[in-house]
Amino acid sequence: MQNLPVQSYPLIKTRNEVQYKNYYLLTLFQQLPELRKMLAADTALQSALKSKTAQVNESLKNCRAEISCYAKALKFSTAEIADISNRLAAIYSDNNALGKLVMNHLIPSGCYAMYSKETHKDLLIKAWEQDAKAINYAIGVYIEGNKPNYPKIDSISFSSKDKEYAELTAASAGLTLQNKDNLFFEPAMQFALTAFELNERNDAADYEPMLKGVNLAAFNQIKKTDWKKYPYSLILVPGAGPEEKEVALSAGGMIRCRLAALQYQKGMAPFIVVSGGRVHPYKTKFSEAYEMKKFLMETLQIPESAIIMEPHARHTTTNLRNCARLMFRYGMPIDKPGMVCTVKSQSYYITDILLERCKKELGYYPYKNGKRLSETESEFYLNTTSLQIDFDEPLDP
Incomplete structure (x- = not known):
């Protein structure tokens, strides 16, 4: 079945315009109260957050000036992405908050239009995998200094050998743990958003x-x-x-x-x-x-x-x-x-x-x-x- 976007659908926006434009599914996870409650109460997703928090704490102890070490702690590993996909699939039903999310937001927004022929459950999983990949990509380019698609105009502003930059990266990693009510993806997302800010790369806003x-x-x-x-x-x-x-x-x-x-x-x-x-x-x-x-x-x-x-x-x-x-x-x-x-x-x-x-x-x-x-x-x-x-x-x- 072809699910088409709806012209009258109003995007749910955040104060940080860069966020909802890049990570719309994660923004909805955060902003829709019933859904946020459901995700926060899920023990498997909570344990994914605990494990991420432990990795970040570990990085703050051991990474020192090693920038890619902080990046690795905050990025989603292939296994983490797959575990969360499986968990979302397991708790999805057409009539719960996740089902409503797909029907009332993901489809009418058009933000994941390339997956419109998928079942609703698969559309949700593909949207999650895309947002996780997008966060990893941002951290890769604007923390680790990986080459973007157009290096001449879009590259990182810092040198990875710069001691001060390593210090900023460590502080930024520490900041991701300050919110006590984080959802499983929020530390990684905040790390990516702060990277845009430090690089003066909030162009999307x-x-x-x-x-x-x-x-x-x-x-x-x-x-x-x-x-x-x-x-x-x-x-x-x-x-x-x-x-x-x-x-x-x-x-x-x-x-x-x-x-x-x-x-x-x-x-x-x-x-x-x-x-x-x-x-x-x-x-x-x-x-x-x-x-x-x-x-x-x-x-x-x-x-x-x-x-x-x-x-x-x-x-x-x-x-x-x-x-x-x-x-x-x-x-x-x-x-x-x-x-x-x-x-x-x-x-x-x-x-x-x-x-x-x-x-x-x-x-x-x-x-x-x-x-x-x-x-x-x-x-x-x-x-x-x-x-x-x-x-x-x-x-x-």
Whole structure:
């Protein structure tokens, strides 16, 4: 049976925006009172927590300056992941808090859309295994210094030989045990979240909550839009990061904005989506989406209520995926095509090559090509599988 996401489903958010975006199942374990109570009372899960606590205490005694020693204590081992999978499967029933979790949250959220053909019990297990793997991945990259998928822009900020860094890591490990009411996964999750913070890598939370800030004017406009008046739901502008530290908006970004403004003024779509995070060069302070929005408003006189910022994408693959997510989450018509507007080389890259790269990197096709409209414009249709969390891209999951 195909279980489809629901557009009106409100995500359960946490104060730390990075958390629910990366680990949605674990966030629900934490935030849903009936479920939290059930997990806290389970003796097998409690014993998994005790064993983790013992490993962390052991590491604080013995690891000294050995960073990977702390990481190993906090990460989930293959055996631990399997034990918890088996335990969740054993206590799962369609009518208890875990069954309700799958029906009322995991399926409608779309956050685990790639497992939508699984039975409800298996979907739960796969979601748990994904979140555990995501925590391990984050600790691997941002504590141990493993290579991320894109080392040039996403690497760790510290040297593993740095004595001070070893001290910070030890303190961070110690902090994971301070909460006396931890659930079995919370020490590991906190260790990962603190690692993002120490590395100044909370990129996934940039400009959040967007609906209360940068996208408020456009979101209010969406509710009043008569979609029948427009051939397209939106015009997507993929970012082009500058390579120099002091440049806020690249020449490529400006030209793309001008191309999009032209289509907007022709009445092709009621909204322009500017997409791109803080990507190039390494740890830049400039956000592509924010700078493009500024340029559209100040230089090209486009009203703020017509501009939607998507400030998280780090690659062309996620420009389209994240745009599909915003269309879905903001209540835009998902059967209406969008238009991608960019320079000729990137436009043809998106229609001719990018889909296979998406399949390879994300595991699915986030969009479907429509017609080519010109050298610089093409149509696309969103795929709701785009709501799937990407476990090995923690800066834009």
